[in-house]
Amino acid sequence: MAPRVxxxxxxxxxxxxxxxxxxxxxxxxPGAPVHTSLYDPAGTFPEFGDVNVQPLPLNRLPFxxxxxxxxxxxLAPAFSAHRVxxxxxxCSSSGWAHGVRATGHKVVYCYAPARWLYQTDRYxxxxxxxxxxxxxxxxxxxxPLGDRLRGGLTTAGLRALSPPLRRWDxxxxxxxxxxxxxxxxxxxxxxxxxxxxAEILPPPPALTPGEPVSDPGGLAPGFxxxxxxxxxxxxxxxxxxxxxxxxxxxxxxxxxxxxxGQLEAAAPPNVTFVGRVDDRRLRWLxxxxxxxxxxxxxxxxxTPLEAAAFARPSAVLRAGGFLDTLVEGKTGxxxxxxxxxxxxxxxxAIDAQEWDPSVLQNHAAGYSNAAFVDRIRQVVADVASSP
Numbered sequence: 001m002a003p004r005v006x007x008x009x010x011x012x013x014x015x016x017x018x019x020x021x022x023x024x025x026x027x028x029x030p031g032a033p034v035h036t037s038l039y040d041p042a043g044t045f046p047e048f049g050d051v052n053v054q055p056l057p058l059n060r061l062p063f064x065x066x067x068x069x070x071x072x073x074x075l076a077p078a079f080s081a082h083r084v085x086x087x088x089x090x091c092s093s094s095g096w097a098h099g100v101r102a103t104g105h106k107v108v109y110c111y112a113p114a115r116w117l118y119q120t121d122r123y124x125x126x127x128x129x130x131x132x133x134x135x136x137x138x139x140x141x142x143x144p145l146g147d148r149l150r151g152g153l154t155t156a157g158l159r160a161l162s163p164p165l166r167r168w169d170x171x172x173x174x175x176x177x178x179x180x181x182x183x184x185x186x187x188x189x190x191x192x193x194x195x196x197x198a199e200i201l202p203p204p205p206a207l208t209p210g211e212p213v214s215d216p217g218g219l220a221p222g223f224x225x226x227x228x229x230x231x232x233x234x235x236x237x238x239x240x241x242x243x244x245x246x247x248x249x250x251x252x253x254x255x256x257x258x259x260x261g262q263l264e265a266a267a268p269p270n271v272t273f274v275g276r277v278d279d280r281r282l283r284w285l286x287x288x289x290x291x292x293x294x295x296x297x298x299x300x301x302x303t304p305l306e307a308a309a310f311a312r313p314s315a316v317l318r319a320g321g322f323l324d325t326l327v328e329g330k331t332g333x334x335x336x337x338x339x340x341x342x343x344x345x346x347x348x349a350i351d352a353q354e355w356d357p358s359v360l361q362n363h364a365a366g367y368s369n370a371a372f373v374d375r376i377r378q379v380v381a382d383v384a385s386s387p
Contacts, residue, residue: 003087003384011038040065099172113193182300183321214280225289230257235295242343286310301325309364311357315346
């Protein structure tokens with residue numbers, strides 16, 4: 001008899017890699033309820049409309065569904081008070097969901113230990129600004145890993161809450177039977193935070209060829225492609241600045257965020273900003289770009305895999321999750337610092353090499369939906385059968 005499985009996720013208020021993983025978990029365990037603190041159907045993927053989403057009572061406050069960072073002080077007690085009855089509770093977590101009370105076994109897929117607890121300065125966005133001044137650029141210690149905290153808490157308030165919340169977080173981590181994560185970088189962070197060895201189970205590319213595409217219009221093929229939220233720590237300003245050094249090449253920037261206006265004002269004429277795009281248009285952009293470029297420090301290097309699926313190489317920062325998902329010289333090139341000269345040199349290296357489409361696509365094929373779903377089912381079955 002198959003074990004009863006329930007899924008728990010931090011909050012479903014946006015469209016990102018974590019939310020795509022939750023959809024994969026729901027695919028792996030059809031009919032499993034998805035418990036979450038906040039649920040904004042308009043803000044997240046429409047596919048959740050076909051999933052049994054069960055939000056916590058906190059969801060009755062509409063303001064929080066649109067500004068989940070204001071809920072920071074209450075998410076830990078909200079999950080601690082929530083009891084989920086299932087043989088295996090599968091938690092999709094970057095700091096909250098793993099604290100849920102489970103009547104059976106608990107498996108955690110951890111994207112990162114809570115950034116606001118263990119890397120407060122990075123979470124608050126210190127280390128870089130839009131003017132290009134970088135404080136220790138190129139070191140992991142100054143590359144912010146998460147969104148900057150806006151509005152919900154002051155720096156002093158967050159630090160005052162940190163000691164008791166760290167104790168809560170470590171107890172929550174210790175309550176799990178198994179820990180999984182996306183990359184070797186995150187496995188090391190989980191060991192440092194919790195003393196737990198996590199199995200690495202990388203998610204598959206979200207976008208692959210063969211699905212419908214839509215031409216966004218006004219773009220000729222052959223551009224470099226940058227996909228990122230337009231926030232300071234994503235280092236999109238570095239990529240934009242690099243295009244001053246490559247006047248005969250073009251860059252298309254996908255994404256939106258608080259510094260878009262500043263980026264557009266500083267951009268040379270060979271840079272085009274298209275804002276947020278749907279999956280159909282994003283597939284077209286991948287299929288028609290020359291290469292992907294990314295200068296941010298990422299927990300998991302998803303975009304180079306998506307580019308490879310479309311037979312396109314990538315130029316990315318030699319750091320974080322990119323170290324796992326790019327094969328140097330085969331699927332792209334690294335640059336060592338988030339610096340315009342380094343980025344421009346990497347893009348020139350991309351142009352100077354011929355890239356084998358079969359090598360690129362075979363690399364991406366190793367990160368398949370089927371492989372992810374099969375392994376997560378096996379882990380759940382193993383845990384369910386344990387004493």
